[in-house]
Amino acid sequence: MLKIGIIGAGRIGKVHLESITYHVPNATVTAVADPFLNEETRAYIASFGVENIYTDYHAILDDPSVDAVLVCSSTDTHAAISVEAIEAGKHVFCEKPVDHSLAKIQAVADALERRPGVKFQVGFNRRFDHNFAAVRKAYDDGKIGEAHILKITSRDPEPPNPAYIKVSGGMFLDMTIHDFDMACFLTNSDVEEVYVNAAVLVDPAIGEQGDVDTAIISMKMANGALAVIDNSRRAAYGYDQRAELFGSKGMVATANDTLSTAVLSNAEGVTGEKPLFFFLERYMGSFSEEMRQFVAACENDTPVPVGIHAGFQSVQIALAAKKSVQERRPVKLSEIQ
Amino acid sequence: MLKIGIIGAGRIGKVHLESITYHVPNATVTAVADPFLNEETRAYIASFGVENIYTDYHAILDDPSVDAVLVCSSTDTHAAISVEAIEAGKHVFCEKPVDHSLAKIQAVADALERRPGVKFQVGFNRRFDHNFAAVRKAYDDGKIGEAHILKITSRDPEPPNPAYIKVSGGMFLDMTIHDFDMACFLTNSDVEEVYVNAAVLVDPAIGEQGDVDTAIISMKMANGALAVIDNSRRAAYGYDQRAELFGSKGMVATANDTLSTAVLSNAEGVTGEKPLFFFLERYMGSFSEEMRQFVAACENDTPVPVGIHAGFQSVQIALAAKKSVQERRPVKLSEIQ
Amino acid sequence: MLKIGIIGAGRIGKVHLESITYHVPNATVTAVADPFLNEETRAYIASFGVENIYTDYHAILDDPSVDAVLVCSSTDTHAAISVEAIEAGKHVFCEKPVDHSLAKIQAVADALERRPGVKFQVGFNRRFDHNFAAVRKAYDDGKIGEAHILKITSRDPEPPNPAYIKVSGGMFLDMTIHDFDMACFLTNSDVEEVYVNAAVLVDPAIGEQGDVDTAIISMKMANGALAVIDNSRRAAYGYDQRAELFGSKGMVATANDTLSTAVLSNAEGVTGEKPLFFFLERYMGSFSEEMRQFVAACENDTPVPVGIHAGFQSVQIALAAKKSVQERRPVKLSEIQ
């Protein structure tokens, strides 16, 4: 039974608390730390049978009975806490992005080099989604041959508060970062070059923050495939999350998930349901699965499914994308250090 | 917090134990009874924190702290245990069918009349399935107008062991009984008359047991709608569970659920996934939902969503269907008492 | 080049005139006869280069240069004209139903026995529809194994004028007759027994004419398969024409045709187009194909694809269906002579 401490009791921390309790055998959450705990949150955490609730996460790191920690704090603290946890000999599951600075992510990688027994997994949950996993499996099984073209559609149902942009680092770092990781995952390849065609079409206030809200991102993959991501901060019909991988022997493509398969035919047309609303509805299953695999890697001392390289590269691609928008040219990843 | 005792620790009893533990707030399983407990099952039950494990279910009925019981024992004991539990003042959730004998089901109804405060729900879980619930909701919302034609497709992936037929009472009582209840649920109406066109096309051994394995069941509903169910004991592509309700203003129809939306296009064609394998995969969500609603009815003293009338009528239809096959004529439900 | 005369210049006669002219190589329409020709119709016919336009169809039968005739007159004249044409040595393509009386259809069959060189095809155009032909082909190719269950959905977009019922013989003879033929075609088998569950749910005026407008028709096929047809005189979403054939190795099913594949996703849902409006839109391609195959059979002296047996049996099933409604019991085809 892996004993887990959760650092940060915000939305995603609670998701993991619930997942581990209900859907992950062989693991239990014994401690949660958050500097801003109110009574409601304390009661919520206690209702899951968590014995230790702290405001200072060091209490978790100092507890020898804790095997692994989940770093679910604010992004700017991910890297530093991860390094501390690694040095304390705890396995680490760190939410994405690891940091906005490649240097800080590298510092985590360096810490891991010094503690080879420690597991470190990045929270790219979409790799564990049933649809995207089926695309990768079809590819791995040779069903589509060599990868030629990857297309990812990723559109949010609603734009964020423009004030959030400053904190998040912008669309490429807070939203597309998942798609960058998907591009690598689905083609099983790194990215070599990025070109972005972007605009502010959804909300001028986003433009005033120096960011974009609509983009077509064209990439060259290291294995020769071409990839394209299209993003929008607002799809009127909801959360649009699809992928299509085309290769020498065929194509595998996914559609959106819906609450039911019911289709209504009437004088207006033949109407099915909109996609599931947002990431908590759409990807709930993937949050459990990523945690099961993290726990399995810790318990069995096997490689984690999403390591520090994925955490580093996704940010590197995001920074290349930002540079491409600024300089209006294709940018090689090797330019971004 | 509703305290629940489970009587019968077979497959479906375990499903409910897991559902209540993980997916039903405000309820906890405090006792399980089964006369045939082995060590493995005891350990499994204990792993959910169940404190009291008995071989005799009377220990549950005698425990004043238990609020409700789930009757998950063999079908021939459902009615008698239910009557005992009702008389002990426990709320009852009883698996389907309540019994093969209408007289015994009536005895349960009579017991309920004598204990008006006791809740009694029958385990027709498909009413809580996301797809079928969406059909009924569309109907309730007036989207299709008056109901004219209901079509239910219900095909199992594999036939049962022919020996099971004797115990189960045959296809209409062990398989179609769900579809009979669905017909009533989806049209929000009782059944008046049944005509069956049946055959043995899957397995001659089933015919040797005096049963059929393929059927088209045509029904008149009390509200004037026509309904048809088609059944097969074996669909080569898996568990086929669909419904289509056609009315004066339109139609609502469902498709099968699949593990993912991935579709492979290659030289052979454009291929999607087969339906989810069988009822545990297909209907898992509905098992949790029926239990949440049972618990809510007990806690709030509100009507249960599936009462004894549904339990009685579904068996009545099944018996009418058997008579229709024997006598090769339409049979009115009023003939079956 | 087969020289064809068309007897009857109503809607379907015009359809064949256009089909033969534009879509059937090796055939040409040289004569059209209709007792009620107005100037507009004469001009329409002439625009296709038809040289001989008559009011009396005997002029066509007397013309030795005419190889084949299409009998597109009113139903009550089909059989008599067909017999005359056969006796004149003309190949005959006769619209459906051949007659409402089995005796009169038998008279046509008898005439054919006396003239073995004459081809006689019945106008069951749906056999040539791309979707239904694909179902039969999958069956013939062994893709679904033995046929177990056939389901046909056939719903019109609008009910006929109630006055038409008297002329047409009712829903089973004017509408379902196509579905009866489809049942035989798709299972490649005759029908043995029919049971009908019917109602008047669309238009009370249809009931006043002694007919029904909604039906579920359950049939036993001679090859052991079970079949069911569901009919409505009015589907709010348009012309609904689908078939599903289920067998020991799998299932083949069709969807409706639409004008385009465009799907609109917006705040209301994900909406595709309604089915093509009615039979002229839906089945236009099949009218050309049935004519091409008729011409080929005449030219090559090969068997026609839809002979007098299909014409006879479809009416026999319709009469059995009417009897089943009247007597509320299953009716064997052997009862209908």
Add this chain to the structure above:
Amino acid sequence: MLKIGIIGAGRIGKVHLESITYHVPNATVTAVADPFLNEETRAYIASFGVENIYTDYHAILDDPSVDAVLVCSSTDTHAAISVEAIEAGKHVFCEKPVDHSLAKIQAVADALERRPGVKFQVGFNRRFDHNFAAVRKAYDDGKIGEAHILKITSRDPEPPNPAYIKVSGGMFLDMTIHDFDMACFLTNSDVEEVYVNAAVLVDPAIGEQGDVDTAIISMKMANGALAVIDNSRRAAYGYDQRAELFGSKGMVATANDTLSTAVLSNAEGVTGEKPLFFFLERYMGSFSEEMRQFVAACENDTPVPVGIHAGFQSVQIALAAKKSVQERRPVKLSEIQ
């Protein structure tokens, strides 16, 4: 009745001959010219009732009874013949591309300026396809609001003979040119800038000809929308022709056409048909419709639906795309003159 002469009796010339004869009222082909006529082609042309068959197209231009000509000769002669025909006062329908040289296309535009009564239509038939027309109609009807993202998928079933590349000008001029026109048509906007990510993944011999066979083409439209085209010279599952237009209020998307809607479910999965094989199958209806609209514009003296601007711009985009591949940077259309 518009009298039409066809210049060039190759594949596309024959398509138009058949379309006009069978599917275009108010027009007739009275003359065909081709320098390489063999007996078979002469007989084919004559079978449509064409009276005048020439080897020299000047005979058509010199015939005062001819109202309009279709320029279906080899691409390098399109512009010169068009100018001659315009100067002869004939309406012109010219196959795409008008030329590989913008200067020559401009010469056609200049000729048109001098003869304002002459109609000139470019053969971008896909604008008249039922699916793509439905996308544009949804946009024109305001169903998707402002256009934000356009995605076009265009993949051929088989690569051309590498020798063809030299003649055709390469993928962007022989294949993508249709997609460039679609991008303008579907967004109702011109293109401002193009960036291409391309590779040789299908056939090295294509690379040896200096061309690419796989590409992702990212574009900025003049109306602010972003557009992306993905191309492959070989899709293992056949001709893949889809479009998706996403805007402020929703999205409209199309799927591929198939021969039938039949879907086979068996132990391997749920399999539908592959797309229609290639452009003659997929786009046959659009060839008739473009001709009907050309004839209507000539007869009614109304604007043609696809004018010389579309012919010019599509080539301009193709040349920009080639430059983008060579120089590995985004290229503005204003750079290409």
